[in-house]
Amino acid sequence: MKRVAILGSTGSVGRSTLAVVDAFRDELTVVGLAAGGNIDLLAEQVIKYRPAVVSVRELRDADRLRSLVSVPIDIVHGAEGACAVASLRDADVVIAGIVGAAGIPPVYAALKAGKRVGIANKEVLVAAGDVITRTARENGGEILPVDSEHNAVHQALRCGDHVEIQRIILTASGGPFLKRDLATFGDITVEAALAHPTWKMGNKISIDSATMMNKGLEVIEAHHLFDMPCDRIDILIHPQSIVHSMVEYVDGSIMAQLSTTDMKFPIQYALLYPQRVTAPFARLDLTKIRTLDFQTVDAQRFPAVKLAYEACRAGGSMPAVLNAANEVAVERFLAGELSFMSIVDIVSRVIEKHARQVTAITSIDDALHWDGWARNEARGTVVAMTR
Secondary structure (H helix, E strand, O other): OEEEEEEOOOOHHHHHHHHHHHHOOOOEEEEEEEOOOOHHHHHHHHHHHOOOEEEEOOHHHHHHHHHHOOOOOEEEEHHHHHHHHHOOOOOOEEEEOOOOHHHHHHHHHHHHOOOEEEEOOHHHHHHHHHHHHHHHHHHOOEEEEOOHHHHHHHHHHHHOOHHHEEEEEEEEOOHHHOOOOHHHHHHOOHHHHHOOOOOOOOHHHHHHHHHOHHHHHHHHHHHHHOOOOHHHEEEEEOOOOOEEEEEEEOOOOEEEEEOOOOOHHHHHHHHHOOOOOOOOOOOOOHHHOOOOOOEOOOOOOOHHHHHHHHHHHHOOOHHHHHHHHHHHHHHHHHOOOOOOOHHHHHHHHHHHHHHHHOOOOOOHHHHHHHHHHHHHHHHHHHHHHHO
16 A cells, blocks of 8 residues: 655646556555645545645635544645655655645655655755755655556566666657747737647646647756756657657667657656556557647747757756746736736846856755746836837
8 A cells, every 4th residue: 555645636737646646556655735725625635535734725715624624634834844745754755746836845855865756846856856856865755657658658668677778769749839920929819728629637737738838848857857868859740649758769669658748647657667567547548549740840830849859958047047937927817917028028138137147056955046037037028018
C-alpha cells in the first residue's frame, strides 16, 4: 500500500489523482491533502478519504472546514501547512499540483524529506530546477513527471542509456490558434483562448497552451528533469495529441509513447512506478487513428517558444523571471486588462530588463526573490501599457 499526499487536491490534477486512488484502492491510500479556496469540495474529499493532515490557504478557511466535517483531522494552513503535508512522515508519494511559484516550497520540502514527488507544476523546475534536482539527489528524493509530455519522455528513456540519447522531442497540440489567421490575433477573446481542442485544463495552462508558452516552459523543465541541453530538446506540433513525446537515440531509433488524452495515465504511472498495473481507464483504439501529423513550430505565430529557449540558454535566474512575468501577464489577460498578443510582449519586456542581472539560483529563496522581482516588473509594465 502506497500512501499519497496531494498538493492542490481540488484542482484538475488533484481530482484526477483521487480518481486514480479510487481505481486502485488496494494499492493506494490518501494521508494528506492541501488545497486552495474551494473549501466545499475539500470538505467532500476529507469526508471520503479521511486524510490525517489537511492544509488550507488561510486560517479562516480552517475554521470553515472544521464546520463542514466531523472526522478527526489535523488542519494546518498557509505555505507552512502545504509544506507540512508535503513532508508527512507517512507519505510515500507526493503529487504536486499547486499552480505557480507557490508550489516551489512544498516540493522542496517533500524532496528534502526524501519523498517521491510526481510534479505536475512546470513552474517548480522552471524557476528552481537546479535547487530542486540537487535536493532530490542529496536527500534520496525522487522526481517523476506527471505532465503527459515529460511522463512520455520518462517512459521512452527506459529503452536506452542516457549517453545513447540523440534528442528529446516534445509534442504540442498547437492549441486553439494553430490555423487561425495571424491578422486576427488582435481580436482573440479570453473565451477563444480557453477553448483547447484536445485537453481539459485549468485557465492558466489553457492560455499558456494558446501562446505555446507552456511548451517553452516544458523545454526548460525537460532540461532539468533529464539533464539535457535545451538545444537537444525539440518541439513538434502534433494536433492529434496522441503521441505525447518521443526520444530519438543515436542509432536513429525513435521511441514514442501513445495514449488517450487523460491525465490519469501519467498520474497512475508516477504513483505506481516502476510497476505497470492493469487500469480501468479508456484505452487508445489504434484502428480509429487516421493520421498522425507533425510540423515545426511557426516562430511568428508562437513567439513565446523562442523566449523560453533564450531563457533556458541564459540559465540562472532568467527562467524564473520568464515564468513569473508570464503568470502576471496571463492573469491580466484573463481579467480582461490585456490583449492576447500583449502576453508575450509583457514577458519580453521584463526579461529584457533582467538580461544584465542574471544570477545563479542556489536556493529556494533565490528563486522566490527573482519570482517576486519579475512579478513587480510585470505589473508595472502592464500599468504602463494600459494607461
